[in-house]
Amino acid sequence: MLHEVLLIALKDLRVEWRSKVTLGQVAPMGLLVLVVFAFAFDANTRLLELGAGGLFWVAVLFGGTLLIQRAFEVETDDGNFDAFRMSTIRAPSLFLGKSLGIFIQVVLLELVLGPGIVLLYNVRIDDWLLLLAAALGGTLAFSVCGVLWGVMAAGTRVRATLLPLLLVPILAPVLLAGSRAFETAFGVRAEAGWTWASLMFVIAAVHAAVGMGTFGFLLEES
Amino acid sequence: MLHEVLLIALKDLRVEWRSKVTLGQVAPMGLLVLVVFAFAFDANTRLLELGAGGLFWVAVLFGGTLLIQRAFEVETDDGNFDAFRMSTIRAPSLFLGKSLGIFIQVVLLELVLGPGIVLLYNVRIDDWLLLLAAALGGTLAFSVCGVLWGVMAAGTRVRATLLPLLLVPILAPVLLAGSRAFETAFGVRAEAGWTWASLMFVIAAVHAAVGMGTFGFLLEES
Amino acid sequence: MSPARGNKYMTASPATRVLGVVAVAAALLMALLGLIVSPADVVQGQAVRMLYLHVPSIWIAYGAFVLTAVSSALFLIRSRRREDSGRHHDRLAGAAAEVGVVFAGITLVTGMLWGRVTWGTYWQWDARLTTTVLLFVTYLGYLALRRLPADPMIRGRRSAVMALISIINVPIVHFSVDWWRTLHQKASLSVGRRPEITGEMYWTLLYSTLAVTIVASWLIVHRYRVIRLEELRDEEALNALIASRLREDE
């Protein structure tokens, strides 16, 4: 099982490494979103500081959607999905492997965006542990949901645009929780950031369970 | 020339019509982005009102990126780009035709997003003329830059990684100018919105000129 | 293609016709009660009449979405067996979701109009409002997923999974007023608590709920029927196509 998961994840990362889409294309895009906001509120550093948590997650959502799209584009290209279906790898492993691949790429994206908000929005980090926990939970939830909805939307020509439509409402709670937890970690909100952080882990766990249980037939196209 | 431009634009719109991507999926998704922003900002109404202009343009960027991606996905699929190159249509017409197709789709998107921000972010429109001019200028600039960027990214995989880096400095001024002009139109900023609006027309004009001049060899892959 | 083919799940029957008549009558009575009989509110004035559409609509939408989820669960269970693959449940899920989306839309529209009158704006970034719009869009996405071309069983399972995940939004909307500080009304009717509104308003609201339920049931029954008829039409067309393929080898 673990072996299969790693196999899939490594393949995705290798494709990514060969085409360098994440770091080359998606990360600048995310940075653009941050820069634009910095422009939009240039007069008011206080506002930026307040909104930094939310902006970070909006940028992750934006870039992450592109990543998921690409992860499935690679599979639908040249009929690869059929080969995927014909392989002996069990569906839950496929699901976890794809999620792991996405997870690592989103982490890379966050490693670019994180310093971005620190520099551009002038935030101070009060609670490193919470920050890391929230980032981990949010990224997990995002990857798992993304792969689950990605496979649902895959196999159709319109997948590129149906995916965000399905993904965004499901991810809204993740976005909210991530923002709140980050704001607590930045010391701009007194609320219980840990509750929000744990919420994300719960979301991730639920979707992981659903995904592992249903990926087998979600993979079938016709 | 006009005939060729219309031919290309109509073909793109027809492909869209068959897959009903713009209105069916990108537009609802743009609306969701607006909702999600509000979530991320924790419904700070004042902040939303101030930021409405910027948020509008970020949503346009988000949705428009998907549209451009799709417009070029259709071309790179099944080697269509080669047929494009072999056609007798001159490169400037191709460029303008693609831009026109994107322009119309982005306008449709904005027709959904516009009422969206008015209703959701509670903005009041002080200056309709400026608003329309800014929307027109921004959309023109976005379409033209997007197509220019899209064709460069579509050509080869190697270049794809470099070009978003170029797009960031190109699109950032459009987003900035669009936000400022909208803010003036919404009466939340006293600054000269018309200057910003005209800036976008200038950007659009410059990129249109560059695009028409260079599209011929940008289309060539090797 | 005759609807009277005696299929177990065809729904044209005298009972549904009666239901239709009752639905029309109930809606008329509801308008009468809501617009004329019930009094204007002390605080809100005439605008309070929006209540009689606003609140029952969302409750019905909740109900419809729960029905979607339950049918989807049944479909997932039944579709494992080859015979009686549970298509019936899939159709019901689809019909209920469509009607639910319509009623959620009605709540949104009436709420926005109401907000314009009482709060002075169409929209507030209030947890209840935001979660409601997310609920609405989630089910729009569900309907979009249902429309993707795919084998009916595959599509049914896919959308069933989505319906089961999406149902989580219903309690979120309902409890949003308790979980977040909101502008929006807290629950005024709930089991085991004294209602906060009184008299005619209370009864009118209860009655409206009943009326809207009848209308919604009628709609669901008929959407179901249309979906079934569409399937029969497709089957018929398919049979004709098969026949014409057989004729290819003349």
Add this chain to the structure above:
Amino acid sequence: MSTVVDFQKVVAVAGGFPVLAGLDIEITKGEIVHLRGSNGVGKTSFLRACAGLLQIQNGDATVLGFDLRDDRIAPRRYIGLLGHENHLYKDLWVREHLEFRAAAVGADQHDVEAALQRIGVSERLWAVPIERLSAGQRRRVAIASVLVGRPQLWLLDEPHAALDREGREVLDEILIDAASSGATVVLASHERDLSKSVTSRVVTLRGGRLWEDSGAA
């Protein structure tokens, strides 16, 4: 002699069109079946239905002893499918791709090089991105991906397309070897002269149904 594929009055639908319209066919172990018929008669659809990728609407279908209406996933591990498309990750190198495919069907990594050599992908190309290969070279990599899984049932959709003469000969040898070691091969092809040298049986489709069958060898 055991039956590997048994289709009876199979109807399959794609996009509202009956791509298989009552197909009856029975294939036994060790056969090399040449599937023929004009464009659009349903050859690809038949192969995909065998692989469990196309749902069966009506009729009975058994593949390698599995009833496809009950479980169309289980038989896949014994099947190798080569479609019109090559199923290649264009960004990966040849060797990387094949190693991944081998691992994904639980094959031995040592077979990777053997498969590439057998089908004639020269060593020079092993570290070249698949995107850079010529059409025939890609086809060879695709065939190697099937070969490495040692399937019991080979489903090949115009495997000879894009291959040069030497490639065709090697492929024919591979198929004969596979059949003689107990595998079954079904290949769709428009080539006429194929029939005589390699295949043991020619089946012609028409309008989604069986039209002519030369019978088992």
Add this chain to the structure above:
Amino acid sequence: MSTVVDFQKVVAVAGGFPVLAGLDIEITKGEIVHLRGSNGVGKTSFLRACAGLLQIQNGDATVLGFDLRDDRIAPRRYIGLLGHENHLYKDLWVREHLEFRAAAVGADQHDVEAALQRIGVSERLWAVPIERLSAGQRRRVAIASVLVGRPQLWLLDEPHAALDREGREVLDEILIDAASSGATVVLASHERDLSKSVTSRVVTLRGGRLWEDSGAA
């Protein structure tokens, strides 16, 4: 007899690899040239270089009187190219696609139906999304797209791939017609027996260079 393609010591590079390594070839008007050679010898590269899609690094290349080193865009309007891929918009209907392609090469809209009928795409399929077509039907639509432009130089990369026998015959007729009305045809193909019936000349490549040439007819 005028020269249509004239390559002298042409070197072309793709991805750092010399796909053409000093190719000399001369093709005159009205010829039907059959391009042969093992996989990866540079047939596709040669066709793409003729179409101006692959830049020439070294040597001299003239196509239809245009020096490719000066202008590789101008000759394209007289060239019809069919690659390994079909160049089809999968979302469009067959007819819509062909109407677009016709307009894009400045051809007459009336030719669209004639082209589809000629190549044997049955009327039933004209309003079907291309995505739904079988491999051979797609190939036919792709050929119709070239046919409709009435090119002076036809560059066809394995045009027979995926076509059934009837399709191959029709295509051969089309090519003979085109050649007899003054067009020139270069087609890459791995089929042996092709040479005798249709083509006037067989050119074999090897390692990106000319290897054998049966000479002009």
